[in-house]
Amino acid sequence: MLRSGKVDRNLSAGPGLILVDPKYLHNIAAAIRAASCFDVTRLVWTGARIDLSPLERLPREERMKGYKDVVWSHDRFDKPFRYFLPSITPVCVELLEKSEPLTTFEHPENAVYVFGPEDGGVPQVIRRLCHRFVHIQANHCLNLAAAVNVVLHDRKAKLQLSGKAPILPTGEMLKENRGPMEISFPGWDGK
DSSP, X not given: OOOSSBOOOOOBOSOEEEEOSOSOHHHHHHHHHHHHHTTOOEEXXXXXXXXXXXXXXXXXXXXXXXXXXXEEEEEXXXXXXXXXXXXXXEEEEXXXXXXXXXXXXXXXXXXXXXXXXXXXXXXXXXXXXXXXXXEOOOSSOOOHHHHHHHHHHHHHHHHHHTTSSOOOOHHHHOSSOOSOOOOOOTTOOOO
């Protein structure tokens, strides 16, 4: 039995994440952390390469109280969209000839971002269900967890710049206790 996170089959309207057949457990754990950091409440992964049953839990960092706001599910039947309402907009993050660059991409409000495995791409059967396609403009392919962080940060930054999400001071932004937040730099008075 899984001891951490919230696992349920309630439908989500987005935003959300789908990881298609990931190879490494640490990338799932890091994606859950990214989801929590960037206000995404649902993550689903497919495939049989990651089996939590012998572990009975995710790695330590994902068992921390701060990440319990993310509902995560494993779908062995490779039908991850069933965890989301039909009103979502599936966005495939894939390096394709006709995909949009993330730099100019306008994120749908109800986006569910679909990422392929570390050693391959998003299968065509899943791509057919996606409405939008986006790629990260980088000199090399990113690690799965890094790609999730980049896309979700871009989404949050664009929401903030458009006025749809607040830009909060550091003390209000963090949802965890990090101790005193006073940082001083020689010669800088903070004004």
